[in-house]
Amino acid sequence: MNDTDLLEELVELARLAGDEIMQIYAKDFAIEFKNDDSPVTEADLAANRVITAGLQRLTPEIPILSEESADISWQERQTWQRYWLVDPIDGTKEFIKKNGEFTVNIALIEQGTPTMGVVYAPALNICYLAAQSIGAFRECDEARIELKVTQKAQQGTIKVVGSRSHPSPELADYLAQFDDVEMVPKGSSLKLCLVAEGEADVYPRLGPTSEWDTGAGHAVAKIAGATVTQIDGSPLTYNQKESYLNPYFVVSRLKA
Structure with missing residues (x-):
């Protein structure tokens, strides 16, 4: 097939x-x-x-x-x-x-x-x-x-998609790098898809997720042209370790 x-x-x-x-x-x-x-x-x-x-x-x-x-x-x-x-x-x-x-x-x-x-x-x-x-x-x-994701400069208002059910205390520290932030609350893997369709600029996930939570949305975002990386910039990968838990990660259409 x-x-x-x-x-x-x-x-x-x-x-x-x-x-x-x-x-x-x-x-x-x-x-x-x-x-x-x-x-x-x-x-x-x-x-x-x-x-x-x-x-x-x-x-x-x-x-x-x-x-x-x-x-x-x-x-x-x-x-x-x-x-x-x-x-x-x-x-x-x-x-x-x-x-x-x-x-x-x-x-x-x-x-x-x-x-x-x-x-x-x-x-x-x-x-x-x-x-x-x-x-x-x-x-x-x-x-x-x-x-098809178009890259955005890290200027002006940055739309940040976040979780409805899992607000993370580390998020405030991450957001401090931007001059102006608009939060876009959303549940489930729809958060990754919002970046893929340009409705949000970045999705920082600074809280626990499992690999099955992100795999499909990761495919959509990455294939659309967004970056999906761990906090240190290395790729987010699957089935490379015994635990199903993901490290913290960022989905973005912002220019590096």
């Missing part, structure tokens, strides 16, 4: 998972908590089943790592050169609050780098999709536009 067909299949799969999610979103649902106190709902599990089954059908040879099935040993994972990285619902807290800012994330990771990704926000009916060999796009109401 070529990249174009595979990307379209991923979009369809994300939309199917979104349909499952929205059926549960529309009613009262149970909330449970994992060992790390993060919430999980029946919608997370239903979406995970849809996505996992779909990926196994499309690419049975490619392993899958999902937030809801992450109990895979480092001994096994470190042999993977190519795998699917899935977060069935990124922004479960936003889902519970019913503010619409949650996403379905599916990314293809190759040699530690996201090369394809879909970020679908079912409550907003917005889908971001990207593949290294094709480009990055935003789809809304069946209209699809290509995303």
Whole structure:
């Protein structure tokens, strides 16, 4: 299957998972908590089943790592050169609050780098999709536009996208480098996508995230032309260590 067909299949799969999610979103649902106190709902599990089954059908040879099935040993994972990285619902807290800012994330990771990704926000009916060999796009109401980041000088008002659910005390120190800042609050991996479409200039993540939170949005932002780096400027990579936790990172369209 070529990249174009595979990307379209991923979009369809994300939309199917979104349909499952929205059926549960529309009613009262149970909330449970994992060992790390993060919430999980029946919608997370239903979406995970849809996505996992779909990926196994499309690419049975490619392993899958999902937030809801992450109990895979480092001994096994470190042999993977190519795998699917899935977060069935990124922004479960936003889902519970019913503010619409949650996403379905599916990314293809190759040699530690996201090369394809879909970020679908079912409550907003917005889908971001990207593949290294094709480009990055935003789809809304069946209209699809290509995303190409234009660099911005570090002058004037800098739009900084931040988390609704995870404000970070280190953020004030980071923002001190800019003369004027406008904060753009947003939940889930939509934050990375806002930089990709030029609605924000920079997204500094100075708080905890896991690899499945960022893989798909990283693909969209990077393929659109934004930089996605650790604080020290080195690349943000995946499956290069035993822990699933990301280091702090910055997504930017600002000129260095």
